[in-house]
Amino acid sequence: MSPATQKTTPTHANALGMVEFNSIAVGIEAADAMMKISQVDLVVAKTICPGKFIAMVRGDTAAVRASVEEGRRVGDIAQVADFVIPNVHPDVFPALTAATPQHKVNALGVVETFSVASCILAADRAAKTAKISLMEIRLGIGIGGKAFFTMTGDVAAVKSALEAGAAVAQDEGLLVRKVLIPQPKEEIFNSLS
Secondary structure (H helix, E strand, O other), X not given: OOOOOOOOOOXXXXXXXXXXXXXXXXXXXXXXXXXXXOOOEEEEEEEEOOOXXXXXXXXXXXXXXXXXXXXXXXXXXXXXXXXXXXXXXXXXXXXXXXXXOOOOOXXXXXXXXXXXXHHHHHHHHHHHHOOOEEEEEEEOOOOOOOEEEEEEEOHHHHHHHHHHHHHHHHHOOOEEEEEEEEOXXXXXXXXXX
């Protein structure tokens, strides 16, 4: 690889981008193109229900924008949703892998959506709205293509974050339900982590 075309590692990876496709084959092709067009890190490239494919990348904002744009271009009519979050909340990344350590809390919040993209955008908004901890963002695998995220914290903070996050999905007509559970039973809470 010549120095002019050699990729360098991003100095900061505060942007997150994703493209969702209704064709698995096209999704794989587009994910490859997304990685080749700019220096980004692959967060996930996988199938989701029902027969869709998502490609998610992180990196600096310009690189992520270029990558998502290339995914949209290659995906063409198979591309069904996309986003770029320029300054994603740091809790989003561990929540995508359910790697957030949890402690006994006063409240549990759940936001369920009809799309993966709206769920991630809603989780980011919730985390930026109030002092809560994202537990998990579950992405449309084995749940009929829906997605949901869970959060914990004080009742008032979870309520505020729940409203803000749910509003993102509601504005797109993709909110299934939002639930606030004060003082969740330990068995229920532990079953989620």
